Amino acid sequence: MSNITLEQARKVIDAGIQKSIALGVKMNITVVDAGTNLVAFNKMDDAWLGSIDIAQKKARTARFFNMDTGVIGQLSQPGASLYNIEHSNGGLITFPGGVVLKDASGTIIGAVGVSGSSVEDDHEVALACASAIA
Amino acid sequence: MSNITLEQARKVIDAGIQKSIALGVKMNITVVDAGTNLVAFNKMDDAWLGSIDIAQKKARTARFFNMDTGVIGQLSQPGASLYNIEHSNGGLITFPGGVVLKDASGTIIGAVGVSGSSVEDDHEVALACASAIA
């Protein structure tokens, strides 16, 4: 298993902070490794306190299923195939803001979770994070 | 970060109890500080036992996102952007009855959560609580 390094995780977070500043938003940003274990976290000043946990759950959710969290959220709606999957794994967050992290060869080495604004902003920052090491 | 004092928290609760008596309802009222830590709680006699926990979750939910809990509940419906956000932070309550508490300068210093009647009554009592120190 290839795994993200702390050096890479810090690049991921710094890219997310720069993007957040550009968007004028305050984010919580979590990086987990390929085993869903926490590698790095930063809470921007005055970011929502409730987003600390959400950012972590988004990162783990993305790596749990190797999908953008928003994709899982479409499948977890009432009547859809994964309805209420959020009850698993100590609680998932299935709206946008969590994406997997890949190295230059395309291997998944972890995931990032971003929370602190609209889900559109959260997802945009998460993509900026992921592109920092791709 | 400014934080609510116990003296302020007791004024918040007393205002809520007076409003509850005026409405003829029995409430559980929780005050948390700016860091979401519990500062004060009162359960009116014969208020619902299940509302003890709900009042606390409402208060924390309001401060977690600096919004009225009912606003989050609109965003967490099936198909909406924050669907199932309630799985985060050890459990959120996202119907009305939780509001942030601000000091006279407008700084958020905590939040109040009220539970024990209809969500309309809960919210009305929470607003009475908040106005006691604004």
Add this chain to the structure above:
Amino acid sequence: MSNITLEQARKVIDAGIQKSIALGVKMNITVVDAGTNLVAFNKMDDAWLGSIDIAQKKARTARFFNMDTGVIGQLSQPGASLYNIEHSNGGLITFPGGVVLKDASGTIIGAVGVSGSSVEDDHEVALACASAIA
């Protein structure tokens, strides 16, 4: 089952706060009813954050077994009869600071838990709390 009223619970807490001021300590004080449900809580300004939960666990522990928490703590030592009872009921606290609350007739109507200083101070404040309604 006779149960403590909010009016009584507030007297209990106010007596504890007065005693704490006299001792020069800052306490978290919890009152639970005869069913171990939370009735009232106050955190004195600058009291330890970690004592919020401990005060609640002390109050419930005292009522769970109708004993001073310190008595249970003697029985839960290594080699003693109730070793590691703290693992039950979502976590007990078994050092001094929790005592049952009785009405004038001697009936147990709830319990109080106090945390924020030495266990000797915690227990002394808890006794002051209990005497306020005995």
Add this chain to the structure above:
Amino acid sequence: MSNITLEQARKVIDAGIQKSIALGVKMNITVVDAGTNLVAFNKMDDAWLGSIDIAQKKARTARFFNMDTGVIGQLSQPGASLYNIEHSNGGLITFPGGVVLKDASGTIIGAVGVSGSSVEDDHEVALACASAIA
């Protein structure tokens, strides 16, 4: 209540990483704010996975009681006054490696928790962390 900033938290972590490199150890380092909420975390490459949670519990434990975690551990031994306090607050860690963080004026603005080596090393790194912003 004054609260640590992300800029300060990153200085704290960087100082801890430098000290860890000097000692030849691999640490998990957590910074929480004055309200015990997570601000920043870094896991050095190949640091123990089980220390991710321990570092966080150490940081919170230090702020919960405004003491070095090791001091609490002396008081929580069998027969001592705070025996089994670890059952509170969702689980404490009471051996060395957690210390409060103060600003230049001496105000507590958060805490740091370090885990990944002997408790002596953990504590030494935590002190290096704390001195970065004192």
